[in-house]
C-alpha cells in the first residue's frame with residue numbers, strides 16, 4: 001500500500017452559463033447548435049447578448065442551426081497555459097465560419113494540421129464534460 | 145481647421161524602474177518609484193501633480209497616489225482599461241485634461257509584476273472585459289493572448305505568404321536594440337536560427353515571438369504645452385492622439401475580420417489631427433506584444449499595404465539606420481513588459497535627443513502605438529518643438 005498521495009488532478013475550466021447564454025449551453029447538452037436570432041430583424045448573433053446590435057430589439061429566440069462550416073483560421077497549442085490541457089498538447093483549435101452565419105472556435109480532432117487550409121469544411125460535434133456542460137469540437141465534414 | 149488638441153499637451157517627464165525578472169516590490173511600489181522618477185525628470189514636485197491615471201488592474205488607485213505622494217488637490221482620477229492600448233490612450237485623456245485646464249500635470253503610471261506576480265495564463269479570466277473569452281474560449285483550451293492572436297497570424301500567413309522569417313526579423317531587431325539599452329531584461333544577442341529553434345507556444349508563435357513576462361514600473365507626466373515649455377526638459381508635444389475600438393471588442397474570434405482592430409480607427413483620427421502622415425515619421429515605437437502584431441500595425445498605419453508587413457521589415461529597414469527604426473529600446477519583446485509605457489518613454493527620449501547609443505540622428509517626429517484587450521488600439525504622434 002502506497003502512502004504517497006497523488007496530487008489532485010487539475011480541473012477543466014468550465015463555462016458558467018449566464019441568463020443570456022443558457023439556451024446555447026442547453027442546446028449543446030442536447031447535441032444541438034442553438035443560435036440567438038433577433039425576433040425583430042431576424043439577424044443571427046453570437047456570442048449571446050441582450051440586445052440586437054443591428055436594430056436594438058431586446059426580443060430574441062434561439063433556433064437550431066446546421067453543424068457545418070469552413071475553416072477561417074487555426075492555431076496549434078503547444079504550451080498548455082492551463083495545466084488541465086497539458087496532457088492534450090499539442091492540440092489544434094479551429095476557428096470556423098459556420099454555415100449559419102456565425103463563427104465558432106473549438107478544438108479540432110482527427111484532422112492533421114497539414115491537411116488544414118482556409119475554406120476546408122468541418123463539422124461541429126459534442127463532448128459532454130459534466131452533468132450540465134457539453135463542449136463543442138470539430139471533425140472533418142464527411143458530407144463536404 | 146487645426147484640431148483643438150494639436151500640440152496643446154506635452155510629455156514633460158519620464159521615469160522608469162529597473163526592468164527585471166524577479167522583484168520583491170509590489171506593483172504599487174513599482175508605479176510609485178517610476179512616478180517619482182518622472183516627476184523629478186520634469187523638475188516638478190509631487191505636490192504639482194493634480195491628475196492621475198494609474199494602470200488597472202495593476203495595484204494602484206487614486207487614493208494610493210494621494211496617500212503616498214501627498215497630493216494636495218487631485219482634480220482628475222481615471223482608469224483607462226484598454227490593456228496594452230491603455231498607456232497611449234491615457235495620453236489622449238491627459239491631453240484633454242491639460243488642454244481644458246482641468247489639470248496642470250497629469251501622471252500616468254504603470255507597475256507590473258508580470259513575472260513575480262500573476263502570470264499571463266491566469267490574468268485573462270480575472271478581467272471583466274474578458275468574460276466572454278472566459279465563458280466560451282477558455283473551456284475549449286484558448287486562454288492566453290498568444291493563442292488567440294495566433295489564429296490571426298496564421299490567417300495572415302495563409303492569405304499573404306507571411307513567414308516565420310519575417311517574424312524572426314522583428315524579434316532579432318528588437319533584441320539588437322535592447323542590447324544598446326542598459327535597462328533591459330534580455331541582453332544577449334538573438335539570431336534568426338535561435339528564433340526558429342525556440343519552442344513553439346501556439347503555432348505560429350514560438351517563444352521568441354512573444355513579449356516578456358517581466359517586472360517593472362514606468363510613468364510619464366503630461367503637462368499643458370505652455371507649462372512644459374518652462375519646465376526642465378526639451379519640449380516634446382503631442383501632435384495627434386486617439387484611441388479606437390474594434391468590432392466585437394471582447395472576442396477576437398467573433399470579429400468579422402480578425403486582422404482589423406482598433407488601431408484602424410485611431411490612425412484615421414490621429415494622423416489628420418497631427419496634420420502629418422506615416423512618411424513624416426523619423427522613428428516608430430510599435431506595441432510588440434507579438435512579432436506578428438508589429439507587421440500588422442505597420443500595414444494599418446500605412447507604412448505598407450495589407451499583406452506587405454512581412455517584406456517591409458526585412459533588409460534592415462526597421463533597425464537603426466534603416467528607413468523606419470522601430471522599438472529602439474528593445475520593446476516588450478526584449479526590454480520589458482510595462483504595457484507599452486516604455487514605448488512612450490522611448491519616443492520622448494528619442495525626440496529629446498537623449499536615447500544614448502540608440503539615438504536616431506535628428507529625430508524630430510515619431511509615433512507610438514498601443515494595442516491590447518483583444519484589439520483596442522491607440523496612437524500618438526509627437527514632435528520635438530522648436
Ligand SMILES: [Zn+2]
Pocket residue numbers: 038039040041042043052053054055056057
Ligand atoms: Zn435585430
